Amino acid sequence: MSPRGGALPLYARVVVGLVVPRPIRDEIEGDLTERFIEIRATRGVGSAHTWLVGQLARMRPRSLARSTGGGGGMGGSTGWLADVRHALRSVRLRLGFSATVIGTVAIAVSATTSVFSVVNGVLLRPLDFPEPDRLVLAWQTNPDWADHPSSQLRAFAERFPLSIPTFFDWQEGRAGLEAFGLHAQRRWVLQTADGAEMVRGGTFTSGVFRALGVDPLMGRYLAPDDDMDGSPPVAVLSHASWRDRFGSDPEVLGRSLSLDGVPHTVVGVMPQGFTIPRAEGEVWTSLVDDDRHDRGSQGYTVLGRLSDGQTVASARADLDVIQARLGEQYPDDQGSMRSNVQGLLDFMVGDVRATLFFLLATVGLVLAIACVNIANMLSVGGLARRREMAVRAALGASGGRLVRALLTESGVLAALGGLGGIVLTALTLPALVRMLPTSLPRTDAVSVDGAVLGFGLFVTAATAMLVGVLPALQAAGTHPRQMMDMNSRGLAGGRAGRRLRSGLVVTEVALAFVLLVGATLLGASYQRLWNVERGFQSEGLVALYAAPSPVAHAELPDRRIFRAELRERLEAIPGVQVSRTNQIPLSGSTSSTTYYYDGGDEEQEVTVMISLVDEHYFDVMEIGLVAGRGFDGSEVAEGPLVGIVNQAFADEIFPGESVLGKRIRAQPQESGFVPGAEGQGAEVVIPETTIIGVARDVRHQGLHVPAEPKLYVPVLQNHRDADQWLLRVQGDPSAVMELARQAVTSVSPSTPVRGVEVLEERIASSVAVPRFRTLFVVGLAAMATILALLGVYGVVTFAVSQRTRELAVRMAIGAHPRELVTGTIRAGLELAVAGVLLGALIAVWANRLLAQFLYDVDPTDPLTYVFVASLVGTVAVGASWLPARRAARVDPVTVLNAE
């Protein structure tokens, strides 16, 4: 606020702008500036401001206005100011009414602005890197998989991770990218002074850091030399890691970190707030991989920066050229592979974009309902003031003048409400952010910034326009004499006004109906999703991941001992059944592999999902067996290979025949490649397997994904690690979780425990986004219903109060009170029916947008519409009930005597 050079402080300029008429504004501002600067120079800043405030306080705007040549009607600014003053006065005079309007606007603006701030933070705000628009991710693609029966391969069709050799081929022939590198998420066991800890981060080539373009705080980031085969492993620390693990040690460079037992030299520390998208964590290391030369081991994504002038499409075209060459060179595993490039932000938020814009649209609908409601309130409120309007009109105020005054009033109400709404948003936003599903990316970027403020102001202005125009025009179109006649139903009390208000309420009911239908559909969809037949009993299960530390248990026999001891300790916990597997259903990890079997004349091929399980798995999970037998512990590595398949496998691969005893084998020329989980594409070599049992289908990839053909193999007949433990618990799981943690530590203090969780909770978090979406829309629909209820109540009440005399006459000539009650309720119901019909039309159209969020629910489900319609009808009857009773209690004698 301190003036630089010749400028008057902002507050003074605002006051001068408001109160000094335009003809003498400039010179007065100039004089004030001149004196202010002089006084500041001679007596100090404090005195200057004191003097200035004194000057402003003694401005006498009316005398100034008079002295420049006129009465009240001169300069535009004072006329406008007079309207604002008048509006503020009438806000004060009708405090209850004003508070209701302001409160409604505040809540509606706050709800809309809050949702926008989430949209803004997550979707719109650029990433925190220099020129973030040029950052892209790249993968290989395999068009052959686009229609593959396996959902996992279909998912890989467009985004298939690279192998390290392929990346170096890309790098050699690169075009279109200024800098790019490989990265993959990693977790390591970090040896610390008091044991071991799991740390997150990723492995990289140097190009990723160059592409991101953020300088290190200390030391350096990865250099091209670090990418070379045989170069010593190095690590770059996040700021938080440096602060918390090394106490912000300025001498940290050159120190060693033991990650999975491999010493890494710390070469740099990144600045605060820096993180690597999709590899968030605290340590970023150079490539330390045995699969550096394995073209089949594909676990990496490319992150790069487009060269100047290049686009996602041109970069993709360049990479496709390289891929075509690789295809000729390595026809076996690169044959049909192409490339895919996508903007980084686009990829990060792609999954949630539709949801967030849907929520914004929904909250916009509530805002519209609120506006309609307020317009209605103002319209009725205007009636109470028809005398005042009449007097002003009779004194010579033109129609335009009255409209301006009323518009100013609704503007002032909307402005106060909008201001309240923005403040409310700032206050409640942290709570909203905490409620967001944790799977939503970038929630830390959600805050009230300039864009959010601008949006809030825009919404407020739109609200002011929407709510103010109708009532103002309605008042302007009424003759003063009509207004003065208190007994006439003139002004908005007349037929036109009634129609206007009824129309508003019908709109309101229609919009509320649309929201209610949406909420009901989403609720039903979520209900079905959550209650879908999972195929196993998830309640009472605790999951635990405890991989033996690669340092303490480097050799396979050590790991076997660790697992056997751990099983013993876990089973010793009272009331607990234990099982071990490599991946738990509905936990986000799947792997599949291709098997071959004799079908007809030639060998057939099938891609199945594969799970490694011990002999207790089906009991602990409570997965029923349909045919054959389960594993009994006799399945050892040396014995004949056996497997259990699921129902989907039996039905799809061997329809109409018994699957028991069938033999399947891994590809004879098995290349060793299995499209496994990213970062650990693994080998599963099972030459020939006899199917000994059929289990019920289990939902594995998600509650919404139907079961696909699946093969269970015994843990001992596979070399892969299987360190997911499942505990079936009787009673309270939290005590068991602590005991399970202790069990791991007692077996091996250097083995970190991760993901000790009640399985039911983990499944719940997998559907957090649909749940949030549903709860959010249900909440908004409830809000809309209350608004619509108030709308119906208001209109019916007003109609009753307008018709008091008529009702009294009808009572006097013998009408039964019951007739008046039913008549009034019918009026309310008519509004509801019209609203429902209009709403149904809108809903049928709008709910097509909803279809993408629905699971097993038809967006035009007639039952839903009937249910919601009857709900709206009930609400309308309820809203009309009170005014109806008032109508029935009209005392003819009192009313008619008063006439």
Added chain:
Amino acid sequence: MGKNDHLGEFEQLALLAVLRLGDRAYGARIQEELDRTAGRSSAISSIYITLTRLEAKGLVRSWLEAPVDGDGPAEGGAKRRGGKPRRYFALEPAGIGALKASRHALLNMWEGVEQELETA
């Protein structure tokens, strides 16, 4: 001059300030002059209200002058007033007449009572 042309006290002070300032009579200087010479901390808006009223009565005239860059600090250059123009005031003959009449009336009234005031 008509019956309403007696000057009020602040009107007299303002006219005298304009007279004393000569060709430098504009809002900020008038305010400073009243402050310094008359010991009155007056509001700039009051000065404008008063002088425009007197202008309407034909006692003063006023005109705008755009600010000129490079004015010395004593004059208050363009930069020292945010580039805003100045409204200068000057007395019309009727204004000088009104001041004379006021002075005359006041001196007449003071005659013979000054001593009493000092001994009181």
